Amino acid sequence: MKEREEENFVTPGDILGKALELKPGYGAYFSSHDKTIYASLTGFRSITPAPIDSDDQRATVEVKGHKAHGPVPEPGVVVTARVTKVMAKMASADIVCVGPKSVKEKFTGIIRQQDVRATEIDKVEMHSSFRPGDIVKALVVSFLSLGDARAYYLSTAKNELGVVSAESAAGATMVPISWTEMQCPLTGQTEQRKVAKIDAV
Missing domain, CATH: 2.40.50.100 (RNA polymerase II/Efflux pump adaptor protein, barrel-sandwich hybrid domain)
Structure with missing residues (x-):
């Protein structure tokens, strides 16, 4: 035994x-x-x-005795999440992938104002950084205990983290034009975001 x-x-x-x-x-x-x-x-x-x-x-x-429930977010791992709500001091998101693997359970991520970027933290405006529906790449900072719910604090403070995909008001996938702006290819309108730096191919 x-x-x-x-x-x-x-x-x-x-x-x-x-x-x-x-x-x-x-x-x-x-x-x-x-x-x-x-x-x-x-x-x-x-x-x-x-x-x-x-x-x-x-x-x-x-x-x-763990059954295969798919990947689970852990501190230090980069995840992909879909923003669901943006408030004055934080944004909440549903984690959809841990690394390259999609999740099978529901995990909630929270991006606080101080975790959006590394510089000028006091000037960060959440509504100028994220919008509901945005897809973001973020680093898992820590667990957050919300009773039975599983939530994680996320950070987009590194250059390569932030919004990787966003839809414009016209329904088009926007194109990043700087670290702080994305543009609608249909209307030419620009919107502010905390854009993830994508390495040139």
Whole structure:
């Protein structure tokens, strides 16, 4: 019989334990911000004691029994998201891809005013950076606990992050003309956005 100290059901963002006592295994990751280990998958929390001859005597905590639910956002990973709502201090979005893989579960992303760009943060206007329906590339910064909902703070502060696709009022896919503007090819109208820098081919 396999030795397991305890096992209980967890979802992404749940605390698995402190890094002083445990080290992360499969389905778990370490957050240097609060020295805590969190779940990155849905499944059962499982703790395996360290081998007697191991230098590191911390037990390994893992998430097991996870069924293939598709990729899950984790801090440090770039995701693609569709903006759903823009407010004065933040924008919310539905995460549609983690890296190149599309998600199968619903994950919400939140882009705060201070995470839109790296410079002149106090001058950022959310309505000039994003509009509902925009497709953005963003970096996952951290988990946000909203009860049962799974949400993530996202950042577009790097040059290569931001709006990658947007539709104009005329229904056309707009073309980026600078880091802060996109243009409708039908009407020539320009709209402000936090545009992702796309490398020239």
